Amino acid sequence: MGLVPGRECGGCGVCCEVPAIDDKELQKPEGAVCLHFAKGQGCTIYETRPQTCRAHYCSWRYMPNLDDGWRPDKSGVYITGLGEDVPEDHRTRGLKLVIGSAQAIARQTFVEFICAMVENDIPIYLSIPGPVGHPGAKVLANADLAGPVRDKDVPRIVDLLSGLLRNLASFAKDAPPMRKCAN
Secondary structure, eight states, X not given: OOOOTTOOOTTOOGGGTSSOEEETXXXXXXXXXXXXXXXXXXXXXXXXXXXXXXXXXXXXXXXXXSOGGGSHHHHSEEEEEESSSOOTTOSSOEEEEEESOGGGGGXXXXXXXXXXXHHTTOOEEEEEOOSTTSOOEEEEOHHHHHHHHHTTOHHHHHHHHHHHHHHHHHHHHTOOOOOOOOO
């Protein structure tokens, strides 16, 4: 799958904060803002950035069904593909949705997206960032959402999503610090 033509990151920069980077050229813990990111300017070493950064794009850049409102800095949702952590009973790779605010899950387009993924048996992991230096928490949401999605019960879907986020927040708050990245 290629990048969506005409879609640019612009001043988003969410990928300069959310993921951990463990590269010989750049070390950054999950949730820490990259030292080369300047708000309003973007990456200050863009032309010479490490290969890890050059090769990474969030799923908004790859998924044409997500409109401009899904850009992570606008939607509060950073979507990335997962190759690991996908249950054996699922045929496809999963998607990890890092939720930046509780308001993001109440949007109609978010609920529609979740429903489409669950209906198509695509593993959806809801995640929230932990404090800097601590792992974020994530949960596979498909089983919890299957019934309400089948029944098209939108209020129940939103309630379940809210409950999953509250549980994740409770877990992330108590998570132990992550090990430092290896050099």
